[in-house]
Amino acid sequence: MSKPVKIIGPDNTYIDYFQGICRLQEGLTDRFGIRVREGLCPAVVKPGDRQVNAYGKEFPLPVQLEMLPIHVGMIVYDHVLNYPAYDLADVVTGKASFQQALGSPNNEEEPMRATANGAERYPNTSEQVYEGKSRR
Secondary structure: OOOOOEEEOOOOOEEEEEOOOOHHHOOOOEEEEEEEEOOEEEEEEEEOOOOOEEEEEEEEOOOOHHHOOHHHHHHHHHHHHHOOOOOHHHHHHOOOOHHHHHHOOOOOOOOEEEEOOEEEEOOOHHHHHHOOOOOO
8 A cells, every 4th residue: 555645734734745655665664755834844754653753954935946955855856756746846835825735635646634543544525526426
């Protein structure tokens, strides 16, 4: 099962965007990403099944991608390359607001909502719209 790359915090105060796992990384347990909050974004790491931890400097939003440290910029560029339908770059650069990102659907994978026990599937609004209609 693939791991989610966009996880919305249980209190809607942050969104974690993680790098996907490529074939060469299978078996590795650490995942790196960016946590976006209202006006700030630090890099994050999720070691195995443990809690996500922020590390390094928090960057005020919006930010120019080329001004980020290389390791943070690589996470953003990797995400844009592998998940172009996601809104990470737009939120970090100020083209989309944090509030828009909380409500934005994604075309590739559904975002997950973080819970005390892990992550659960976030309701897909298109399923609600088509509920009760027959599919042909």
